[in-house]
Amino acid sequence: MNPSIPTPTTERFPVQIIGAGPGDPDLITVRGQNLLAQADTVFYTGSLVPTQMLQHCRPTADCIDTRSHTLETWLPMLRERVERGQRVVRLQDGDPCLYGALHELTAFLLKHEMAFEIVPGVSAFQLAAARLQVELTVPKLVQSIILTRVQGRTDVPGDEDLASLAAHRASLCLYLSARHAPDAQDKLLAHYPPDTPVALCYRLGWPDEQIHLRRLDGMAATTRETGFDRTVLYVISPALEARAEARSQLYSPSHSHLFRPSSPKS
Structure with a gap:
């Protein structure tokens, strides 16, 4: 592990970028759900993340739909909340690393020295x-x-x-x-x-x-x-x-490996 990247904790990372999964509220990761439940403010795209996903949030959480925003309008809102000491979540559909406009978000966070964690999701x-x-x-x-x-x-x-x-x-x-x-x-x-x-x-x-x-x-x-x-x-x-039987070598009796050495020859 790169020693310059600290171990993820909510305290050290005021911004959490969480992959919500493709839509089903049950398909968010346990870590993602737990962090979402701790958030003071949640930025999400309502056209891609169903409102049912927000059931994991606290009743007092401020949930902001960014579908009609640009980066220039909602990122300053995120920064202002972080500076107030809030826990902020960016809830993204699927996995943040796939077609999630992640690059421009992290560039903004790095520019303004706001620590963040990325929590993967089901694509x-x-x-x-x-x-x-x-x-x-x-x-x-x-x-x-x-x-x-x-x-x-x-x-x-x-x-x-x-x-x-x-x-x-x-x-x-x-x-x-x-x-x-x-x-x-x-x-x-x-x-x-x-x-x-x-x-x-x-x-x-x-x-x-x-x-x-x-x-x-x-x-x-x-x-x-x-x-x-x-x-x-x-x-x-x-x-x-695919209908024909196809086997990987991993569980083949003819294939030996570290955890299943070949049998001695008789």
């Missing part, structure tokens, strides 16, 4: 795999997971264009891309077979959650038919249809 791709009851890394079929998005108003580096990432034919989880589904489908079909299964996952963890399992060549049509244009995750992977 939508993890809940999607759980709902679909699949492993996204099946031995001899697929061993990599790519988390990405298509080019939109946020630039994607050229080397990370979907067409080049699709060439790996890994388990690919596509965020923030519903409005570009036709273009995404064309780029994916350049490398994946048309019958590759794709799961369209809408508002995972929310009461109105929906999951549609289709072929890749029907991804754009399914998006159009459902009318979903936001809060959608696509999971494209041969693992979604």
Whole structure:
């Protein structure tokens, strides 16, 4: 562990950036829930974090929805509360390190010398795999997971264009891309077979959650038919249809390791 990074405690970190998970209030971590229950002020994005998540807060906590704010309006509010000695939580959907505008938040906190802790959360791709009851890394079929998005108003580096990432034919989880589904489908079909299964996952963890399992060549049509244009995750992977028996080496009787040495030869 880097000795310059102190051990997390609420006292040493007046700002807690907590991953709320994809939506279900039960999917926040125990640490995240405990810290949320101690907060004096909670900043959250109401369009991405359901209000049910705030049931973990104290009745006296000031819960501020930032969906209509800019950084220039709510970050000074955060700073003012920290300077008053309050415990402040930034409650983010999913895991803060994935498409969570975390970088600009931490840059502000570092600039103003406000200590903070980041508490990880369950990401939508993890809940999607759980709902679909699949492993996204099946031995001899697929061993990599790519988390990405298509080019939109946020630039994607050229080397990370979907067409080049699709060439790996890994388990690919596509965020923030519903409005570009036709273009995404064309780029994916350049490398994946048309019958590759794709799961369209809408508002995972929310009461109105929906999951549609289709072929890749029907991804754009399914998006159009459902009318979903936001809060959608696509999971494209041969693992979604894995039926043949596939075993890892970890529990194979023919594979020895530190905790299970090979048997002496007879």
